[in-house]
Amino acid sequence: MKIPNPLTAELQQRTQHSGYLLGLVGGAIIIAAPFLPWAYGRSALDNMTVLGYPSPMQFLSLVLGVLVVGLLLGRTFYAKKKRRRRVGWVRGAKSAATGALIYLLLIIISIAVELEGLVNVEYGGWIALVGALLAFVGTKLMLADRSPTLGAATARPWVEVLAIAGVMALALFAAAFALNMDDGGSFVSFLGFVGAIIAVLITSGAMGWLSACTQRHRKVLILSAFIVAFAFPFTQNGSDANMSIATQVIIFAATAMGLNIVVGLAGLLDLGYIAFLGAGAFTAAVLSNSVFSSVNWHPPFIVVVIISGGVAATLGLIIGSPTLRVSGDYLAIVTLAFGEIFRITMNNLDGENGPNVTRGPNGIPAIPDLNLFGFDFGKTHELFGITLGRFSNYYFLLLLIIGLIILVFVRLNNSRIGRGWVAIREDEKAAEAMGVNVFGLKLFAFAGGAFLAGVAGSVKAHVDVSVTPDQYVFLESAFLLAAIVLGGMGTVLGVLVGATLLKLMPEKLRFVSEYRLLIFGLLLVLMMRFRPEGLVPSQRRQLEFHEDDEELAERIEGEIEETGVVKGGGAL
Template identity: 70%
Template sequence: MRLNPVTPELQQRHRRTGWLLALVGAVLLIGSPYLPWAWSDDALDDMTYLFGPSPTQFLGLALGAVLLVCLLAPRLLARVLAGRRARWFAFADGAKAAALGALVFVAVVVVGIAVELGGLVNVRYGGWIALVAALLAVAGTMLLPRDRPATLGGVRSPGWLVISTIAVVMLVTLLLVAYALDEDDPVIFVALLAFVAGVVAVLLKLGVGPWFSSQTARHRGVLVASAFLVAFAFPFTQDGSEANMSIATQVLIFAATALGLNIVVGLAGLLDLGYIAFLGAGAFVAAILSGSAFSAVGWNPPFIVTVLISGVVASLLGLIIGSPTLRVSGDYLAIVTLAFGEIFRLVMINLDGSDGPDLTNGSNGIPGVPDLDLLGFDFGEPHVLLGVEIGRFANYYFLLLLVIALIMVVFANLNRSRIGRGWVAIREDEKAAEAMGVNVFGLKLFAFAGGAFLAGVAGAVRAHHDISVTPDQYIFLESAFLLAAVVLGGMGTIVGVLLGAVLLRLMPEKLRFVDEYRLLIFGALLVLMMRFRPEGLVASRRRQLEFHEDDEELADKVDPTVTRAEGAR
């Protein structure tokens, strides 16, 4: 089902008119940031100046410039390259994505001004011109004929160009994340998300996304090293801000847990709605063995031992719940795992010395968990690194980076192994896999135990990071958010799950002003994702074709080398 209701015949007849409308819209979008958008400087980042665009207005200008390039590039390339390479790009589709992204961006800003200042009357003429320009651009691009699929993904590029592109992408990512965390205005944060989504959509339509994916497959080591270098550099951009680093560490804990769940759901295809219990098991074990004054156990082993015990206890719980229940599947498995998550929470509440052994202090949990002291390094004390003071949360941030690196190595190797191929076979067709000699029950059990172990490791770090552990931290809603991160990002992928985890943990922190409607917004986003991109934000080619079996255009886009490589995994 296409979003564009205009018929191809109408597009061919009015394509020149559409191009002119879109061109006018692009020019107005570029010029409108130099006009005032609001009557008061209390809205967003002060959009009251004439010929003085604010940083947010510059984002709208950038979207207008991208739209203008998409409209003019085919003609310029056709002249310069005699049309030979202009067909590599789908410029019309890129223009449509840029126009739609600009409309969403301007609409968010206009609504934000109205909300923060008390009505649409506070939006000045510059904002209305920008909104009309975006509408003109969308209407004009709808009249443009559809392009042939972009073929840039099959172009082989020199190594220096790919490595330089990776460096630029990582640097831009670091700057965007730092800017987003430093921004206190939630409307600006949402507008920034709309801007990034629009630019990414344009790059995907132009074929730059498939090109980047295919080229980085040849330089995967450089990509991974660059990503970790950027992640390592992030605390140095925060100027000692403990608030931002606290959010960042929470994001990493959530991401590490989601990667563990990705083994169960993304690879093995087992719908687990109680996965948060394994994170809680690791956290409670670490808190009990932490030496806290509120712990009923007097043993305080080194943290390395505690981590291993936490992971083993969580994996044993995975075996206990998996052994009797993994002979069922689908909705029945989901119901059983949901019940297990609730049972775990209630058991932790009952281990208060009254209804059961005194281990967890009941609903009060175990407060006063001391900071880690690993090999003489006190995570609770600030340290100076490369001339920059690194606070408590930054210390845990670096530790969690190592944990995520470990989980990524485990996940990648399992995915490439016979075990990973067996999980994928079970996910695709359990009966067929069993008929081909795959040990279905054993691999399911291993997936549950392995995913639980990784969650237990993340839980052990979380206990010391949060200082206290209570049963109410591990409710069903947390399991739902973890599952949503896997589905939203892209099941069976590493980058996709990390991206989904970052979005789902970061957005609630920045959208507290709509606290009552956060779940409604979250549900609406998931519905839109399931409608327009069910394979996730970052999906493998195999899953894209699974969800779009009848899409011949998508099949044509698949790089044969990538398809063969994935088929060999």
């Protein structure tokens, strides 16, 4: 039996105590620093020059400081109390201190870039950074507590419902706040703050508890999400610019949801998926009332949506039938070639190299706005005293469409078909040996995912007013795939988060447009290194990537025993 060394134990206790004091001091400095000026000029970020009056971005650092101090004090007050469920006090404090340090570094770099020099960072900014360093070092000296088991705790139903509603309200506020940011440095710093808050929730165990609450109150979650999504246009003061970004985010997310069936569930690498979105868009453009349309038949939009999805699904069957006998790298090469063939074909349907269907590189412009049941999507409307423009009108339509797509995805994932797809993804040979119709399910995944992309493309044609072949290049397929990998393959919320980030970041980082792809590449490298399962992974994927993590396995097993639910993909 190993005898503990009393000197080592005493040294650990002293280090723990020193780290605790350093963390408290650093957190207190972070709380006090926002009341000091951080920048020399008002043009940096959101005017951090006022003494005694924190700007919104300074207030966010104060929140992180409060989290550091609160979690450390919580550990002290609750350490001696025997509770059934553990909270990761030290783990959360470590995440809060690390997040505060990263957030303040982003703030200082942004001030230096926007005011052209570190000399323009005032003393308050440096004091805040020193406080963050102290908190970071102090929490690092502390031993991490045991893995939190808060996820298996239960509370009164009204408390859990109120927590879900509060989180959704905060999500609405965060989305509106981020979209209204015109300053690129503020947007990047805000992303750092949001990442720090999420990290604190995960490491402290609060995220596990919220996840369990959503499983117990799924209807409340769905209703809250719908209300938040519906209320979003009313937070934009009729801004067409912001609502244009929001509509593009939903189109991108709806398309990625279809690709999630192919990649996330069935495990088929498709690098030409953007062609299905283009097929739906070109079909809707050709059947529209545009003066440049080469077809004289203009059916109602509901019929056009079905036809667009059918055309895309047919292309999926055509490309899938001869190629799904291969897998892995070979399938990726074939789908990549298909995406390029589609773009070239659309260019050649110009009346010279082929039939005049798409007008070649010129595409089909002047696509009129939709008019459904007398409602003109191109006109502004007043609702609750707020003016809603054309992009807000399309936003509500897209909400309905992506809601139906999510419903289809969840139902398929929870069905025998979804379990067959997962079996194919895990081990195709074993699935075939167990009687799974591998080829049929692969083909259905290709056709089903393509149909959903075609539906999204039919609306995109009217939102964009014009359709050209150059909109559907390989880079767009890569971004769709990256959204799934970044968010979390096989999940609904993960795809929504990944699509939102990848659509918002290029819009808000125009001041570094030359380096956007470089930043995007570095982000993917960091994700693959530190969180390969994605930002919002399913439990199954987490265990696949961290099969040696015994604490993670025990925590997930405990959550399954408490809730009786395996969050594999269809759920949040």
